[in-house]
Amino acid sequence: MSLTAAASGFVVVLLSVSVIQGQYGWGVTYRSTEICALKGSTVDIRCTYRYPPRTLSGYTTVVKAFWFAKMNRNEPVDLKTDPEYSGRVQYICSNNDCTLRITHLRESDSAKYTFRFITDQERGKYTGSPGVTLSVTVTEPPKVQVHRSLSTTSLMCVSSCYGPTSFIWFKNGEKIHENSWYRYPGDGGHADKYTCAVRGCEKFPSPPVYAPIRPSVSVSPSVSVSPSAEILEGSSVTLTCSSDANPAATYTWYKKNGDPDLQPLSKKTQLVFSSIQSSDSGEYHCTAENELGRRTSEYISINVTYAPKLPSVSLSPSAEIVEGSSVTLTCSSDANPAANYTWYKKNEDSPKTSGQIFTITDFRAEHSGNYSCEAQNRRGRNKTTVHLTVAVNSTMIMNIIRVTVVVLMLIPLLVLNLWIRKKKTLSSTTEPQEPVEMTELDSCPAYEDVSDFTAAQTEDTEQQEDML
Incomplete structure (x- = not known):
């Protein structure tokens, strides 16, 4: 033996x-x-x-x-x-x-x-x-070899000594079997340790073999990983998965994205982000696997923080600002952590207000000007400027347009009336005096002078306004 x-x-x-x-x-x-x-x-x-x-x-x-x-x-x-x-x-x-x-x-x-x-x-x-x-x-104690097939996993005790040898198997130090082979029961999730020894040499067993224990995840540079790791956007970050196992474990990384069939991100011990982005935020976990079993780590939440992006400002109502109306400005910016907002008006030292929404209840001409919204968090700040101005009164504009149209329509009639008058004057000086029957144009009133025409036009405009 x-x-x-x-x-x-x-x-x-x-x-x-x-x-x-x-x-x-x-x-x-x-x-x-x-x-x-x-x-x-x-x-x-x-x-x-x-x-x-x-x-x-x-x-x-x-x-x-x-x-x-x-x-x-x-x-x-x-x-x-x-x-x-x-x-x-x-x-x-x-x-x-x-x-x-x-x-x-x-x-x-x-x-x-x-x-x-x-x-x-x-x-x-x-x-x-x-x-x-x-x-x-000059050799080592017996060793355990793992042989894995589609349906079973077997352990074999191997010694470099010559001659017939009898082996004893142990599970967590307790004797369980006597043979050179042992059929692994497939309970690797419990991380039980198996050893073998030459009969009579039980105090000097082989190195133990066991499935991976539950992996742990570390982050480099070192940050707190419970419950989440807060990392600045653009940083270089490395996640490392480690587990005690013999035979040595292989590692796989996954990101939780709602898909029940998670696709692996990497099959290496480390998951490296050379320049981490906001889209990399999420929950990650790794698995450790060898011939005896597979274990999964707890999730680690990666929270990528960044300064506010360029803010956008929306105006309500979105039409032209009418004097006396109420105007609401809303500022928004993508930021992590969430941004705080402050409003400023150009050439004024003090801020107008703080908060995402800024409202001017009675907008006047003196409110016109450039307004800035500044978004800020502990990672930085960003600013957007908008110009506000009061619109001209729409009723006054419509009256001016109506008067202009009427004046343009009456000018031809006035010219025709003057031409007829001039013709009558020429006829009276060049021909004998004869009675002449004059026919008045009902559709074209005659005015003695321009002041009469202006007064009549003003009266007509007032009537049109009353009708409107």
Whole structure:
């Protein structure tokens, strides 16, 4: 059987099928013919020997029992007398059992070790061939390999030692199985830890394997991440996902956007924003996954803050401002955090008011001018200016238009009347005096002078206004 030690002071315990060699009642049984042990550890090589308790010469007594690895002139050399093993060899023998213990193993201790005993009977010597082969190696304790298929995941315990080896499996330190293979139950969400060890070496198990624990998210540069991370727009920001897992986990980043089938943003440990924008605000989480399971982090809210954008101003009512009317100005700006608003009028030192809405209840000519709305938050400020002016009275404009139209219509009639008068005057000076029948034009009244015409026109205009 192959056994692995993990550290100095570790005793390799030998358990395997017995190997018996002997005849006529003489023999040696080794617990194993091959042993693997770590450099610096301690190994126990065990055997049981037997011999005839009585011969024709009498009772048999063992006068010497020892282990050897070398021969000197065809005679075995007792390990206790070998300088290379000085202070590192111990025999533990009783009731026909004898164990060789070698401490502080060296790579040079790799050899075949044989047990020999001598009795008080003539020719009562016996060597237990073929002995036990010890391999001292510089290696690690057993390792767990994960084998994953479509339906199952299996764990395999692997040792670099030679020879047949029996393994024991542990879950969170509790023994659960004996075999080189263990079928993983698929409960990786609980982050249970699984180890294996060579039978008899349970105190020196393999490194544990386990599904990822719940990942954590960190933000760089360091900011508070609970409940949200507040970051200035344009900054360079890195989100890092980390989880304890063996085998090592792979990571995936997601952004919550209302889509039940979230699409991954990145499959790296870090999610990097070289110049973060307001559109990057939102909730992010990451997953950590290995062959044994998958875990998801809590959401982290990224809040990208920025100074107010250029404000816009709306006017109500949106038509021309009539003197005496009420005017409402509304200012709005995209900002995070929300902006505060202040209103100013050009050439005035003090602000008119604060707030998003500014109302002038009785607009007069003196209210005309340039008004500014300033939006401000802790990230900065921005300003927009609008010009307000009172409109000319519409009734006065309509009267002027009506008078002008009437005057333009009457000018031709006045010219015709003057021409007729002039013609009559010329006729009276060039022809004999005869009665002339004059016909008055009903549709064209005659006026004695311009003042009469003006008075009549004014009366007509007043009548039209009364009708309107």
